Amino acid sequence: MGHHHEHNHFEAARAGNKKALVLALAITAGIMVLEFFGGLFTNSLALIADSGHMLSDTVSLALSLSAIWFAGKAASAKKTYGYFRFEIITAFINGATLFVIAGFIVYEAIERFYEPPEVQGGWMLMIAAIGLAANGLSAWVLNRNADVQGNLNMKSAYMHVIGDALGSVGAIVAGLLILLFDWTLADPIISVLVALLILRSAWGILRNSLHILMEGTPHTIDAPEVKKRLLEIEGVLDVHDLHIWTITSGLNLFTCHIDVTVEADEQIVLQDALKLVHDYCGIEHATIQIEKPETVHHSLEV
Incomplete structure (x- = not known):
């Protein structure tokens, strides 16, 4: 029943993400x-x-949307985990495009430092204000209806929109400085500052998505502490080949081998271990191999 409830919650969250x-x-x-x-x-x-940057955002939002569609496809004999990982690949692509856009902004800004062009501050200010209002509305829609904290795909899309909002704020400030002081250098200077802010958010998305793609342990789970707690189960001698990784945001997996004493009841140890993994790590999908002293297998590379 609990698993059915969590599955429904997972699907409901995905529906909210898609709508947003x-x-x-x-x-x-x-x-x-x-x-x-x-x-x-x-x-x-x-x-x-x-x-x-908004072109990048449009593409990234479309990618995030397609990632949700792909992730909803059923698992198959060749794709036993389904297509959930496509969301993380999309998050990585979104993070990379943020770097490209920031680099383009800096490149163009450097040229304008040497030859600052005439800029129509009034029109610039008005259009940027419209852009900021739209970005604010998009950010509000995503923050209200989507899981922008727990889902890396949604967070990457959200950060693109926030980056846009920062760009609009920068354009507004530059427009004001040009109108009030005729300081045309404000345009490239503020563009570079916006690019640096974009890079900061892009680095976090790239780092986290790459960590998942490399099968890293989720940041919210302390693997040594999990092993320590498993060792405290009655009858457990050793815990080895322990792996915890993420398929997509909110869907973590767990595997390990547990050596037990000759007298231990394997099914009781297994049940206690599964309960611990569920309660402490919040993981439903756990595969645990119970081994007694007579069990022999080759050492594993990972």
Whole structure:
């Protein structure tokens, strides 16, 4: 019953993520077009950079949406874990595109430091304000309806939108400085600051997604502590070949071998171990091999 409840909760969260992504995608794509042509019209790098970032966001939101669709496909004989990992691959791609966009912004900004062009601050300010309102709405939709903290795919999409909001704020500040002080260098300077903020969030997404792709232990689980608690179960002699990894956000797996005494009841030890893994790690999918002293197998590489 508990497993059925957790499965329903997992599916409900995915449905909320999908709905939020559709709304955010529609908003972001519309504002992307507005900011791009607005940047060309006003000659503002800050606006063009923000529209470029929004293009990246539109693609990333579409990728995140397709990842949810792929992850919903049933497992098969060749894909025994299904397609859940596609969400993490998408998160990694989204993180990488943030780096590319930030690099493009910095490159363009450097050129403008040497030859600052004329920028129409008033139009730039108005278009950036519209962009900020749209980004704020997208962020609100995602934060309200999607799991932007626990799901790495959703977090990468959310951080793209937040990066857009920062870009719009930067364009607004640059527009004000140009209007009030005719300081055209504000445009490339603020663009670089926005790029650095984008890089900061991109690094976290890349690091976390790569950790999952490398089958790393979830950050919320202390593997040595899990082993220590398993060793405290009556009849357990040793715990080895312990692995804890993540298929996709919210879906962790666990395997280990447990050596027990000759007198130990294997089924009781197994039940106690499964309960511990569930209660302490929150993992439903656990595979535990119980071994008595007469059990012999080759040493494992991992």
